[in-house]
Amino acid sequence: MAAKNETVFTKDLANKTMRITRTFNAPLTIVWRAWTDPEILDQWWAPKPWKAMTKSMDFRVGGSWLYCMQGPQGEKSWGIAEYESISILKNFSGIDSFCDEHGKKNTEIASTNWNTNFSSDGNATAVEVVMSFKSEADIQQLIDMGFQEGFKMAHGNLDDVLEK
Amino acid sequence: MRRDVFQAIADPTRREIIGLITQNPMTPNAVAESFNVSRQAISKHMKILTECGLLSYSIEGREYYYTVQTSKLKEVNDWLKPFKKHWEKKFDKLDDILANLKPKKHGRKK
Numbered sequence: 001m002a003a004k005n006e007t008v009f010t011k012d013l014a015n016k017t018m019r020i021t022r023t024f025n026a027p028l029t030i031v032w033r034a035w036t037d038p039e040i041l042d043q044w045w046a047p048k049p050w051k052a053m054t055k056s057m058d059f060r061v062g063g064s065w066l067y068c069m070q071g072p073q074g075e076k077s078w079g080i081a082e083y084e085s086i087s088i089l090k091n092f093s094g095i096d097s098f099c100d101e102h103g104k105k106n107t108e109i110a111s112t113n114w115n116t117n118f119s120s121d122g123n124a125t126a127v128e129v130v131m132s133f134k135s136e137a138d139i140q141q142l143i144d145m146g147f148q149e150g151f152k153m154a155h156g157n158l159d160d161v162l163e164k
Numbered sequence: 165m166r167r168d169v170f171q172a173i174a175d176p177t178r179r180e181i182i183g184l185i186t187q188n189p190m191t192p193n194a195v196a197e198s199f200n201v202s203r204q205a206i207s208k209h210m211k212i213l214t215e216c217g218l219l220s221y222s223i224e225g226r227e228y229y230y231t232v233q234t235s236k237l238k239e240v241n242d243w244l245k246p247f248k249k250h251w252e253k254k255f256d257k258l259d260d261i262l263a264n265l266k267p268k269k270h271g272r273k274k
Contacts, residue, residue, distance in 0.1 A: 007252050024258065034262060
């Protein structure tokens with residue numbers, strides 16, 4: 001079988017964003033479904049050994065996806081994705097936040113803006129996820145909390161050094 | 165007090181100091197001249213950066229010349245690795261799922 005497709009990460013420090021791109025060997029309609037149908041999302045959204053479980057999903061502008069990730073010890077981390085724009089088979093965007101099981105957002109933890117783009121390339125589909133944070137303080141908080149899910153902060157020179 | 169590379173770069177002034185010294189070894193006075201804050205403040209930032217292992221100095225005559233420890237900076241890059249792993253693992257799972265999804269499957273339960 002073909003080797004795994006590469007997951008490419010790029011960061012744009014000036015704009016406090018990170019971009020993830022990945023090609024999947026499946027047609028656009030299927031890949032779109034995998035990202036927008038809770039039954040399928042639950043099967044892959046959490047990396048092993050975690051499991052994703054959808055409590056509710058309303059995939060439309062103004063709607064949201066309330067889900068949790070359950071760890072091997074049964075620990076649960078709840079998240080809510082609120083959809084701000086949807087363009088079928090092309091793009092959806094929204095805000096991801098930490099919350100409780102009722103979807104009440106934890107305002108102590110920074111939210112992340114998501115913009116997910118899909119583009120068809122024959123039988124393959126490219127997906128691009130752009131995540132952006134509001135401020136450097138938000139990024140720092142996520143690092144401090146150990147989520148390690150922020151962006152590297154630095155100015156040009158520092159970044160050049162890191163790239164070496 | 166926590167002293168690691170993340171604390172070192174948490175402060176914008178400290179990041180600028182690193183950026184500046186990356187270009188040339190510099191004395192604290194030379195660094196201070198590039199900022200609108202007090203010499204004491206710069207000196208404190210440089211002390212923290214040194215304690216975090218991001219700066220080191222050598223003494224020439226009566227001057228302390230600071231240089232950036234690039235190996236330490238690499239740690240900053242490394243913290244992205246778990247994040248990348250997280251996504252790679254998810255996408256590998258998704259690959260398997262996509263392989264099993266039939267393109268023309270209708271009538272999926274609502």
